[in-house]
Amino acid sequence: MPRTTSTKTLSKTKSASATKPTASTTKKAGRPKGGPKAMDVHVGNRLRMRRSIIGWSQERLAEAVGLTFQQVQKYERGANRISASRLYDFSRVLDVDVSYFFEQYNEKQKPASFKYGFADSDQDQFLDTGKWYDKETLELIRIYYSIQDQKLRRNLVKVIQNMAKMQTPTPPKKGK
Numbered sequence: 001m002p003r004t005t006s007t008k009t010l011s012k013t014k015s016a017s018a019t020k021p022t023a024s025t026t027k028k029a030g031r032p033k034g035g036p037k038a039m040d041v042h043v044g045n046r047l048r049m050r051r052s053i054i055g056w057s058q059e060r061l062a063e064a065v066g067l068t069f070q071q072v073q074k075y076e077r078g079a080n081r082i083s084a085s086r087l088y089d090f091s092r093v094l095d096v097d098v099s100y101f102f103e104q105y106n107e108k109q110k111p112a113s114f115k116y117g118f119a120d121s122d123q124d125q126f127l128d129t130g131k132w133y134d135k136e137t138l139e140l141i142r143i144y145y146s147i148q149d150q151k152l153r154r155n156l157v158k159v160i161q162n163m164a165k166m167q168t169p170t171p172p173k174k175g176k
Contacts, residue, residue, distance in 0.1 A: 041078030046101045048076040050094045052138035064093040
């Protein structure tokens with residue numbers, strides 16, 4: 001005898017399948033709408049920082065791992081996630097451990113415990129401004145480490161510290 005389905009059961013089945021999420025109606029799991037995840041941005045910033053410190057262009061890095069420079073740009077912005085194998089490739093050519101790309105991530109979420117070893121007590125203020133990733137800062141670090149003589153590097157730090165002490169603080173601008 002043929003099986004019959006009641007209209008009540010059929011309508012329940014249709015409505016359940018109509019509201020079932022599909023790939024086109026859901027966003028990627030865990031990705032905030034409208035932008036990359038904080039971890040992807042952090043890893044990208046670390047990639048850019050290391051590349052800049054050793055003085056490589058995006059083109060050179062891309063060539064070393066078999067990519068286009070546009071793909072490196074996307075990785076550095078955090079627009080595209082870096083796979084584990086690609087991260088390993090980057091770590092090899094940039095001469096760092098894979099863990100380098102994740103360093104300070106948890107501490108970045110809590111600026112009070114974010115430490116780079118600066119002797120100054122106001123280091124958190126510097127790091128919170130985002131200046132750590134500025135092109136000028138990275139260039140200064142790269143040049144600093146290009147000086148082979150450790151004594152010269154220490155003297156350079158003393159000169160910069162003295163320059164900072166001599167600087168006259170500018171008064172804050174009054175409300176615009």
